[in-house]
Amino acid sequence: MLEVRNLSVSYGKHRALDGASLRVGKGEIVVILGANGAGKSTLLKAICGICEGHVAGQVSLQNAELVGEKPHRIVEAGIALVPEGRGVFGDLTVEENLTLGAYAERARDEEAGNLQRVLSLFPKLQERRKQTVRTMSGGEQQMVAIGRAMMSNPSILALDEPSLGLSPLLCKDLFESLRVVKQAGLGILLVEQNAKQSLRIADRGYLLENGTIVHEDDAERLANDPAVQKAYLGGS
Numbered sequence: 672m673l674e675v676r677n678l679s680v681s682y683g684k685h686r687a688l689d690g691a692s693l694r695v696g697k698g699e700i701v702v703i704l705g706a707n708g709a710g711k712s713t714l715l716k717a718i719c720g721i722c723e724g725h726v727a728g729q730v731s732l733q734n735a736e737l738v739g740e741k742p743h744r745i746v747e748a749g750i751a752l753v754p755e756g757r758g759v760f761g762d763l764t765v766e767e768n769l770t771l772g773a774y775a776e777r778a779r780d781e782e783a784g785n786l787q788r789v790l791s792l793f794p795k796l797q798e799r800r801k802q803t804v805r806t807m808s809g810g811e812q813q814m815v816a817i818g819r820a821m822m823s824n825p826s827i828l829a830l831d832e833p834s835l836g837l838s839p840l841l842c843k844d845l846f847e848s849l850r851v852v853k854q855a856g857l858g859i860l861l862v863e864q865n866a867k868q869s870l871r872i873a874d875r876g877y878l879l880e881n882g883t884i885v886h887e888d889d890a891e892r893l894a895n896d897p898a899v900q901k902a903y904l905g906g907s
């Protein structure tokens with residue numbers, strides 16, 4: 672469904688992404704693992720049309736070509752990004768934050784239905800819909816950010832390090848919510864440093880090193896691969 676072919680990004684002379692190719696199918700969770708500076712955020716930003724660097728290559732979703740399109744066109748095509756650091760509005764309530772995600776044309780007419788869908792996927796948000804977001808835990812705020820992205824009715828959800836700064840327990844909740852999103856039929860492209868938990872929920876994964884995808888495999892095989900264990904799973 673989402674197909675990335677030979678995607679490269681340069682920031683001036685620095686090539687941060689070099690010919691990356693990957694795909695994400697419907698109802699599939701795909702994780703990108705890589706060390707700090709490997710180019711993970713650059714990859715997601717280039718897919719979503721918000722990369723500051725020079726982008727070359729192809730990104731297509733259901734055969735629509737997206738490289739060079741404005742970010743809002745990419746949202747309209749069906750890709751929603753949950754950015755690093757969440758980007759939720761602390762002074763607004765859960766419901767107000769969710770509603771802000773419904774600005775896309777593809778979702779505008781179905782705002783009420785999408786809101787119901789998101790609230791039923793995440794009962795915690797239903798309970799807290801009138802609560803101001805800044806008074807919520809980090810994990811709950813992350814759920815708001817995911818719910819807000821889902822309000823644009825995407826077919827692909829892209830997440831940049833959603834577990835960053837969360838306690839182990841909240842991480843577990845977060846990854847559980849991604850399973851719920853997957854069951855709703857979306858494709859998920861997940862950039863993570865938490866290799867252990869993300870490989871547990873993922874179907875497939877790619878390893879990104881210095882801007883190059885060096886390995887692809889199904890998640891279970893990656894989790895059991897000694898080289899992956901050494902580099903990303905602390906040798907465990």
Ligand code: ATP
Nearest residue numbers: 682687705706707708709710711712713714723724
């Ligand atoms: P982290 O996990 O630390 O966020 P990452 O894998 O997401 O790392 P990127 O943020 O994509 O890595 O950065 C990849 C490389 O591109 C790094 O060397 C970074 O310094 C460089 N880079 C990223 N954004 C820019 C920018 N706007 N201008 C110049 N260089 C950049």
